[in-house]
Amino acid sequence: MKSISQRIYEYGIVPVVKLEDAGLAVPLANALMAGGLKCIEVTFRTDAAEQAIRNISQECKDMLVGAGTVLTVGQIERAVAAGARFIVTPGFNPTTAGYCVEHGIPVFPGCSDPASIEAALELGISDLKFFPAEPSGGLPMIRSLCAPYTKVRFMPTGGVNDRNMNEYLSYDKILACGGTWMVKEDLIRERRFDEIERLTRNTVMNMLGFELRHVGINCTDEGQAFQRARRAADLFGLEVKAGNSSVFAGKAFEMMKSETCGEKGHICMAVNNLDRACAYFSERGVRFVESSRKYSDEGKLKVVNLEEQLGGFVLQLVNK
Template sequence: MNLTGAEVVARIAAARILPVVVLERAEDAVPLARALMEGGLPVAEVTFRTAAAAESLRRIRLEVPDMLLGAGTVLTGEQLDLAKASGAQFIVTPGFNPAIVAAAQALGLPIVPGINNPTGVEQAMSFGLEAVKFFPAEPSGGVPFLKALTGPYPTMRFVPTGGIGPANLANYLALPAVLACGGSWMVDAKLVQEGRFAEISRLTGEAVGLARRA
């Protein structure tokens, strides 16, 4: 059964961090998902930056069913269809493509599209969306820009992603309009490739602790 947009938003908000995962090998998907769960993060965005994305999604959905599972970097209708078929429960895009947003909504898939300006926010509002990805967060002006951007749009929630880590996580989470922060420091590709899943769990636990104190 599909989750509603409100349900997805609520679960991301509860996590406060959205891990952005790049998997080169599908066999790493389940150990990584379990490491995130053990560290206290029951959510992941698996990006379509590699050929292993769809199979990784499928394996996580089958073997770690309690994880809220998103597909990221979805750029085409083909990727969107593949993400849904593979078990993704929500979609994340780096930019705002009206055709992809409309297609996701037609499939009943909640979508968090990327924006970094007022026009993007208003496009999202025109589609009835309640949350957007602020990307790339740091290069786009970081906390000061996002704080200014939230002023005219009091109902919109944001998931800033890009250049966020332990040093600035709390600054973003302190903004009332921030739903959660996207990040990859706890799921570093080198750690995944080396099979250091216990270290991923440790870093995830530290990130969760930082988020709770923010």
């Protein structure tokens, strides 16, 4: 079973929600899930927070729900009793952090300086919130902190939005980004759940960054691969470049020297993060050709094929 941290990493984005009306919690959660995010942090900044968490945990079984802006042990107890699966605190409080560790509750305390990071590490907590992210120095500050604290990962929140989230997420020490841009208070209050779903879907697509990389075309042999590559090069003014198993015409066409995967070949799509893309597809019931998985020397997934074909072409995912 995946850990809470792993699930949050794969989702990549944690919507941070302030709810004044617990009755809006379930339609909000449904809008987020329809948009592609099955994770939510309900902040304990209103009296409705506890009941909102309870409503979501009872009615939306697929949603990973956590409690944010938690300041006391009492709030932790109420949140967990209501169904919260993780706790997020704005700063590092040894009492609340220690209570969570003692009771096996995943906790992400806010740490934006060496002292609080070391206090968290002393308790065995290495996945931390970085708040407020932009006013605290943003990604440059996170990089500086991760230089001596190599085992730490951060969840930046505060000033993170749809425009700068990929800058954060491109750094391997970022667990996920927290934010409110797709769940603004006025959208929730006005029950504009279709708009929340649209913004969420746009955010997920922006995070994944699907991009057509090239089309691989199966050929019977090396001669045919060169012939087709040269023709494509002539048509579009491209350079022919031979490799071990294929011949490229520019970057768009890969002529395979033999009939490999797919009836006709493969369509290669590049993504910002293969782990998150695989999780996204898995949530939708898409299966992968496990034997197609290839890893870098560092153990990072770098290529995988989907089981299904599109027009006789295997769909292949690679990291950008």
